[in-house]
Amino acid sequence: MDANPDLKMNNQPLVQVRNLKKYFPIRQGLIIEREVGSVKAVDGISFDIYPGETLGLVGESGCGKTTAGRTILGLYPPTAGSVSIAGIHVERADKAELQLLRRKAQMIFQDPYASLNPRWTVSAIIGEPLHVHKLLPDEASRKERVRDLMVKVGLSPRLINRFPHEFSGGQRQRIGVARALASNPAFIVCDEPISALDVSIQAQVVNLLEDLQDELGLTYLFIAHDLSMVRHICDRVAVMYLGVIMELADRNELYEAPLHPYTTALLSAVPIPDPKKDRARQRIILAGDVPSPINPPPGCRFHPRCPIARRHCSQVVPEWRQVSPGHWVACHEV
């Protein structure tokens, strides 16, 4: 079951997502609740993730990237569509399958302060998955495994009985990584794992995630809004906007030859730490804000802000199609 580090691409995908939707109902009324609408957080996304690769999922806040990650892991039941991880169909898994899935697919969270129980020691936090999944028979061997995991993520095992508040943000994120690794997963959803950290600490955590991937053959779904970091860490990148994926391609192709006007605008808005190059660059400043996912615009969701939108863009939903090998886009004008 474990992903093999030698297997890369041109293989069977480890994760398959097909037309996945997640709507959150909006209810009104105090005693008799009725549904008055829904937030269409994820509205039909499809992609594959291959063993050993890192797929980036980028987009602005509220585009549905976090909901997508959680729905893929089965933390939210999907409204429609299917997800399979290592052959297990998440949306119709029975209890035993779900338990196996929880072991094989893990998550690293954004906020290293909120995602660790402040009353638990590091030992209890990292050891919890071992306990839940009954992976090791006794306390002593669990402690031993926790120490190994701490060393693996660059924490001193002497700190095993400390509490989260005694650690810095970067160290806490390492605790979160160790917890995710405890059950020997094949697939990890990293939900903005570095956005709460300072620049000098971000690089430490990113390098750690890369080392662990090489060593353990992990597959990552890397959810982030930092497009520079995504280019660095991901093999392929999917760009989300208002619940749908607009473009997906190999990282260099996406950053050097983006096809979708949203991708182009998004990339041009990222500041470059190079003032001369920055001044010479042509920027596309998008007007307005991201519309509400309760009533997303008809046709292409990006059309109200799109600089090249034409009439049919507001009427017909663009097809999600492959324009060259591995390069997918949803736009009428491409």
Next chain:
Amino acid sequence: MESDLLLDVKDLRTCFHIAEGTVHAVNGVSFSLRNGETLGLVGESGCGKSVTMLSLLRLIAIPPGEIVSGEAIFEGRDLLRMSDAEIEHIRGNKIGMVFQDPMTSLNPVLTIGHQLCEPLRIHLGMDAQRARRRAVQLLEMVGIPDAEHRLSDYPHQFSGGMRQRVMIAMALAAEPSLLIADEPTTALDVTIQAQIVELVQHLRAQMNMAVIWITHDLGVVAEIAERILVMYAGFIVEEAMVDDLYEDSRHPYTRALLAALPRVDRRRDQRLRSIPGAPPNLLAAPKGCPFAARCELAFDRCQVEMPPLRTVATAHQSACWIDLATGKKW
């Protein structure tokens, strides 16, 4: 040049006395600002960049805070020594402020119109009608459509980017000569950040106002600032014109920070060069160079003596015992 000087800060030191001891937040910061100039103040969390600005505006709670020493001459008068009434007048009229979180800096139970008109009436002595007309004008100036109607809306009816525009409108109400923007785009998405940066640049030019832009983001500040100060553990460690800082940094910390940043415009060529360790604990009184423990180049003198800021090139200062251009020790 002297008459062109808007703000001149010398040896500012701010501490916080807490149960665990004394936090040395700002440790002798000196800098100046010309009329109409845009200055970037860059550093990681806890480096003292916000406390520096809050100290200048006397917005530090005393106690636990204490401004231990320093002077800050603004338009010829010392901000740190004037009366409470005087500094309040300066804050409303001469120096505008924009903070990071546009939701918590607006009062959720008052309309935008109320919050915009209040300072106009108090600081500029306008009557209700004139204040309202000016408020509409201000909202239009920061690019809020349908301004007249939006005055009666509450903050939650605005998006994050629009709220930040409202904050900018409030800060600019009295046409200040200095705008202090503390991480104004950190809570916003990149496409909205680009809008706000463009707006501030446009207004700055139009009103000929100086701007101090505080941020942790070396990308944003490359775009907006003319000159940059880099802070670390309460010290300014480097000061340079923007192009010089990015092309020819003379401080190991700045260099390490730039090397640790991935670039959206470049192919990946290697692993990120991370900076080992973490910033020092500010509870200990500073001794030696605060970056020494994480610095590749540090030698024995760095551990015991803080290097002073010295001029290393035209308009370029660095606090390091090694001259990075030649590799020689001072």
